[in-house]
Amino acid sequence: MSASLGASGFRDDTKIVFYNHHEAHALAPLFYSDWDEALLVTADAGGDTVNYSHRHFANGVLKTIYGGDECLLTPLPIDSIADAYMTMTDALGFIPLRHEGKLTGLAAYGQPILADKIAARFSVDDSGRMFSNFRDYPEMVKFIHEIAKGVSREDASASIQEVLECTILRSITRLLERTKARHLGVAGGVFANVKLNRLLAEQLPIDEIFIFPAMGDEGMSAGGALCYLLQRDGLAHWLSQRRRLRDVYFGRDYTNSIDKSMDEYAEIRRTTEPPVEGAAKRLNAGQLGAIYIGRMEHGPRALGARSILANPSRRETHDLLNKRLSRSEFMPFAPVITAEKAATVFDVGPVNAYACRFMTITCNVKPEWRKRIAAVVHVDGSARPQIIERETNTLYYDILNAFERESGLPVLVNTSFNVHEEPIVNKPSECIRALLDGRIDFVVTTQGIYERMSPISS
Numbered sequence: 223m224s225a226s227l228g229a230s231g232f233r234d235d236t237k238i239v240f241y242n243h244h245e246a247h248a249l250a251p252l253f254y255s256d257w258d259e260a261l262l263v264t265a266d267a268g269g270d271t272v273n274y275s276h277r278h279f280a281n282g283v284l285k286t287i288y289g290g291d292e293c294l295l296t297p298l299p300i301d302s303i304a305d306a307y308m309t310m311t312d313a314l315g316f317i318p319l320r321h322e323g324k325l326t327g328l329a330a331y332g333q334p335i336l337a338d339k340i341a342a343r344f345s346v347d348d349s350g351r352m353f354s355n356f357r358d359y360p361e362m363v364k365f366i367h368e369i370a371k372g373v374s375r376e377d378a379s380a381s382i383q384e385v386l387e388c389t390i391l392r393s394i395t396r397l398l399e400r401t402k403a404r405h406l407g408v409a410g411g412v413f414a415n416v417k418l419n420r421l422l423a424e425q426l427p428i429d430e431i432f433i434f435p436a437m438g439d440e441g442m443s444a445g446g447a448l449c450y451l452l453q454r455d456g457l458a459h460w461l462s463q464r465r466r467l468r469d470v471y472f473g474r475d476y477t478n479s480i481d482k483s484m485d486e487y488a489e490i491r492r493t494t495e496p497p498v499e500g501a502a503k504r505l506n507a508g509q510l511g512a513i514y515i516g517r518m519e520h521g522p523r524a525l526g527a528r529s530i531l532a533n534p535s536r537r538e539t540h541d542l543l544n545k546r547l548s549r550s551e552f553m554p555f556a557p558v559i560t561a562e563k564a565a566t567v568f569d570v571g572p573v574n575a576y577a578c579r580f581m582t583i584t585c586n587v588k589p590e591w592r593k594r595i596a597a598v599v600h601v602d603g604s605a606r607p608q609i610i611e612r613e614t615n616t617l618y619y620d621i622l623n624a625f626e627r628e629s630g631l632p633v634l635v636n637t638s639f640n641v642h643e644e645p646i647v648n649k650p651s652e653c654i655r656a657l658l659d660g661r662i663d664f665v666v667t668t669q670g671i672y673e674r675m676s677p678i679s680s
Contacts, residue, residue, distance in 0.1 A: 239450050243269025244289045244410070246445025248277050250434040251407030252284075253448050253460075254467045257430075261403035263394055266304050266410035266438070267319075270294055273302035274352060274393075274410075278401045284457060287397070288351060300356045303344060303389055304412045309363050310382040313370040326417050327553045329383035330602040332376030336369050337384040344389050350397035352389060386412070387421050398426060409434040409441060414522065416606050419583040423574045430573055435470050435580035436521035444520075469614045470580065471527050473518025476650050480514055481669045483650035489658060493671045497617065501666040502624035505533050505634065509663040510546060511671075512639050514653050515617055518646070523581040524638035525608060526558065526618035528647050530662060532597065532635035533625075539597040539635060546661050548642040556581055557598035558608045558636040560622060567591045567633060568607050581608040581636075595633045608636055617668055 227236050247264040259280040266273060275289025286292075311325055312318040343365070345353050356362040370378045390412065398406075406428045413419060413433050423431045434441055452460045484490055493500060501511055511531050519525045530547075532539050534557060543555060557567075564570045569586040570578055577583040584604040592599045599605055612619040626632045639647040641661060647653050657665050657674060664673045 239453070241446045241449035242291055242294075243442070244272060244275035245286075246442050246449050247409040247434070247437075248275055248407070248445075249448040249452065250436075250441055250445045251409055251432050252279060253464050254434065255405070255407060255432055256464060256466055257405040257407075259403055260405040260407050261394070261397055261401050262407045263397065264289070264408065264410040265390065265412035267302055267308060268298060268305075269439075271296055271298045273299060273304065276350060276397055278403060280401070280403070282458065282461065287401075288349075299353070300358055300362065301344075301352050301354045303352065303354075303386055304410075305359060306340065306344075306354075306362060306366060307382055307386055307412075307415075309366045310370060310378060313367045314375045314378055322414070324550065324553065325379040326383060326415055327550075327600070328376050328379035329417065330380075330600055330604075331552065332374060332378070332380035334381040334384040335377050336373060336381035337388075339369055340366070340381060340385045341388065344385065346389060346392045346396065348396060350393045350395075350400065352393050383415075383417065386415065387418050390418060391421060391425060394422060394426060398428070404429045406431045407434070408432075409437045409445075411438045413437045413582070416582060416584045417604075419577065420574075420585060420604070423577070423583060423585075428573060430576060431583070432576050433580070433582040435467070435523065435582060437582065438522065440521060466576070467579070468611075470520040470525065471517040471615075472520040473527075473648065475517045476514075477516055477668070480650045480653065480667050483654060484665070484667075484672045487654060487658075489675050490654065490672050491675055493664075493673060495671050497666050497668065497671055498620045498624050500671045501531070501621045501664070502628050504664055504671075505531055505621075505625050506628040508533055508536070508539070510543065510661075511664045511666055512647075512653065512656065512662045513618060513621070513666050514639070514647070514650075515615070515668055518648050521580070523608075524636060524646060525581065526610060526615045526636065528639040529558075529618075529636045530639050531558075531621070532637075533629070533631075534595040534597040534633050534635045535629065535631055537596040543597075543635070543637060547637075547640070550642070554600040554605065555598050555635050555637045556606045556608060557595060557633045558610060558618070558622060559633050560619060561609050561611050563626075563632040564607065564609045567595070568605065570607070570609065575609065578607050578609045581606055591633075595631060597635055598633065617666070621666070 248262040262277040272289040276287040
């Protein structure tokens with residue numbers, strides 16, 4: 223073992239610990255909650271020979287219902303609805319494991335004309351376990367590719383989305399009936415689907431839902447550590463250390479180098495405006511700005527450390543962002559709002575508020591606000607809001623409040639600081655390149671506002 227460790231770049235005394243894939247997914251939403259009881263559900267494209275897991279936490283006991291180590295030596299079931307969704311992504315000409323969110327956005331434009339055919343291949347038993355009648359995954363791939371032929375992307379997307387929603391909802395409904403749980407914690411790639419998460423929050427008899435913000439396999443870094451700590455310390459001590467997440471700013475902190483790096487470029491100048499007031503005025507005037515502060519967000523969502531901000535009041539903002547960032551016109555952008563104002567604009571309440579902190583769920587935009595913040599409202603009247611508090615990101619919060627003073631709107635567009643198909647900006651050099659390339663009009667940090675010396679052509 224020591225020889226192989228050394229060859230891999232580890233010290234000879236490194237301790238290697240293995241963990242169960244779905245247990246790692248499931249432990250994260252439980253650890254970052256304060257629930258006395260909960261149903262924990264995971265769903266993805268597979269890990270440790272299962273595609274789902276079900277666990278129940280109550281009375282200080284965590285019980286595995288399905289999908290634990292007892293399944294390690296069993297054949298991989300042909301039951302993954304995540305694989306069906308991924309296959310439809312491929313069948314529609316998108317990139318699987320990358321563009322599934324495009325289908326979620328397109329679904330609102332279509333009719334689920336294929337849903338009955340797809341749903342006939344999946345079933346849920348009385349215990350909540352999901353199955354399919356495909357012999358193998360090649361058969362699933364062939365079936366989905368064939369039924370998608372000649373069907374619009376919108377209708378095919380609406381179809382697979384409906385099957386996903388109905389199948390997962392049926393499964394979790396039956397699990398809740400068995401366990402009587404009132405809290406739902408979910409993780410795994412399936413729950414990157416924010417429209418599904420909204421359905422669960424609105425249709426299930428639960429008091430709160432929490433989707434671990436790094437719900438995909440990027441969350442294994444947290445889940446694996448939690449598995450190790452549970453094995454080392456035992457459940458009672460592990461439970462005593464739990465806490466609710468305030469933020470996921472876990473990346474490297476470039477606060478001490480971003481402003482110095484900006485000042486080194488002759489093509490970039492620091493303005494004389496105060497960061498908060500200057501950013502708010504520029505945003506109100508229609509400029510696109512990026513906020514770059516502190517540690518980068520962990521997980522797939524931009525949450526105010528590496529975000530592009532914009533005025534949500536005009537639909538043209540949506541088109542301008544698409545043009546500047548080379549994105550697709552049908553994908554909605556997300557709003558950010560303070561915790562104090564969230565329920566005024568969106569259908570946010572006790573069940574979904576925690577999830578809304580991390581932009582992992584959609585909700586209804588109240589009708590009287592839809593035209594006023596048109597750039598963040600999807601065709602179905604929904605949005606995927608981020609709720610913020612001042613103590614977690616002071617600059618972000620203060621810019622939002624200052625923008626409301628300027629515009630009368632308590633909402634800003636928040637979209638990830640990246641060009642389509644590129645990783646989110648992390649290092650100062652990447653931020654500078656985006657500014658020089660004209661993707662944004664300005665960058666705001668805690669120290670100042672930066673813009674190009676030559677104007678940007680929209």
